[in-house]
Amino acid sequence: MKLIAIDLDGTLLSDEGTISTANRSAILDAQQKGHIVCIASGRSLPDTKEILRLAKLDCPIIAGNGATSFHCGEHVHKLYLDKEVAKRIIPTLRDLHVYYEVYVDEGVLVETGMEEVLWLEMEQAGLSNESPTSESLQRTIAIQHSQHGLQFIDKYETIAPDYVGIYKIFVLSFLKEKRDQLKKMLELEGDVSITSSGREKLEIAHHRASKGYALERMANRFGIPMENTVAIGDNFNDISMFEKAGISISMGNAEEEVKQVSTYTTSNYNEEGVAKAIQRYVLSL
DSSP states (O other): OOEEEEOIIIIIBOTTSOBOHHHHHHHHHHHHTTOEEEEEOSSOHHHHHHHHHHHTOOOOEEEGGGTEEEETTEEEEEOOOOHHHHHHHHHHHHHHTOEEEEEETTEEEEETTHHHHHHHHHHHTTOOTTSHHHHHHHHHHHHHHTOTTEEEESOHHHHOTTOOSEEEEEEEOSOHHHHHHHHHHHHTTOSEEEEOSSTTEEEEEETTOOHHHHHHHHHHHHTOOGGGEEEEEOSGGGHHHHHHSSEEEEOTTSOHHHHHTOSEEOOOGGGTHHHHHHIIIIIOO
16 A cells, blocks of 8 residues: 655646646545545645545545645644744735735635735746746736635734734745745745745645655654655655655656656646556555
8 A cells, every 4th residue: 555645736736726637637546545545735725625625535635735734534644833823924024015825724814905016026036927937927917816715804803913823925026036035035934944846936834744744744644664655746845755755756847956856757637647646656666
């Protein structure tokens, strides 16, 4: 028996945010042969649950880049940000005028006016609406706003003034100088993990939270040795589980740094790369 952990964006999902017939069939095939297929995403738990429901798949879930995991109606683990840390970070993000989302058990909280922040940054970056880079960034915005369980609010503190129950803070900025400034400030906190699912993104969580940590917890839950685990992904937040897994498989579209630490590389996400990886490197071995 193997535990196969699969990332979503840039890996399992299509551009439309769905799981293709070929990828779904490969997952079902692996399950029928006795393997455990787990989704390991930076997305929220409600969002990931809905994606699986629409695809008619039943899988354990690692969400929030490993801050929480879920199986059979219960949490395998939860790692929340310290409330004092969150109390410092959220007002700082607001003062810096960056787009951010707050991940809680019920979904993803976004303050009104955040989209305007992104459009202003695009203007500041000198990007025209017709440029290829602009098109890519607009797709990034569309993905964020297509999340299931997204809740728009006036101000975070009016919903949860005590800053309790946050397992991830997601930041999106198209300005490198602003991201670098923020990263330096966050590194001074010490008690946070900082990762990314794309060069324009920063994802902040409990200092132990990572997909690698969650993969270990999930493997322990099923009694599967780490040498019998497989990780499939494409971005920087997948590296921690690549370092833990017995076999790691990068997508053809993966960042070069991710490919360098993987055991194998498969096709692109839009070329049924996950299905090919499962068939070739799991079911055929």
